[in-house]
Amino acid sequence: MKKPLLFTILFLSLSTLSNCNVKDTIDELSDTQKALDCVNLIEDIDEKWDKQDRDCEEIKSDVAKILKTCKDFISAEQKAQLEFYSANCDADN
Numbered sequence: 283m284k285k286p287l288l289f290t291i292l293f294l295s296l297s298t299l300s301n302c303n304v305k306d307t308i309d310e311l312s313d314t315q316k317a318l319d320c321v322n323l324i325e326d327i328d329e330k331w332d333k334q335d336r337d338c339e340e341i342k343s344d345v346a347k348i349l350k351t352c353k354d355f356i357s358a359e360q361k362a363q364l365e366f367y368s369a370n371c372d373a374d375n
Contacts, residue, residue: 291317313355320352324360331367338371 291314327344330336345368349361356364 291321316352317355320348320355323348323352324356324364327364327367331371336371341371342368 323344327341327348330341330344345364348356348364353361
């Protein structure tokens with residue numbers, strides 16, 4: 283879920299950049315940065331979930347943020363995983 287997605291995003295961005303005007307290039311770079319930010323947020327929440335002493339309020343807050351800001355950059359599988367984290371977070375786990 284981490285590195286293959288990153289390489290795919292970068293490849294698509296670079297291949298698209300070669301055929302665009304300047305405004306399109308800037309827009310594409312902005313979308314690429316947003317997608318990379320989302321990848322990093324998902325990696326962070328995966329690490330938080332794996333911790334023995336989870337902060338469930340923080341996880342739920344992060345999930346809400348990711349679902350709101352990254353909806354155009356995450357897959358249905360990632361969305362389902364994030365929803366699982368939020369619904370099943372319990373500090374006693």
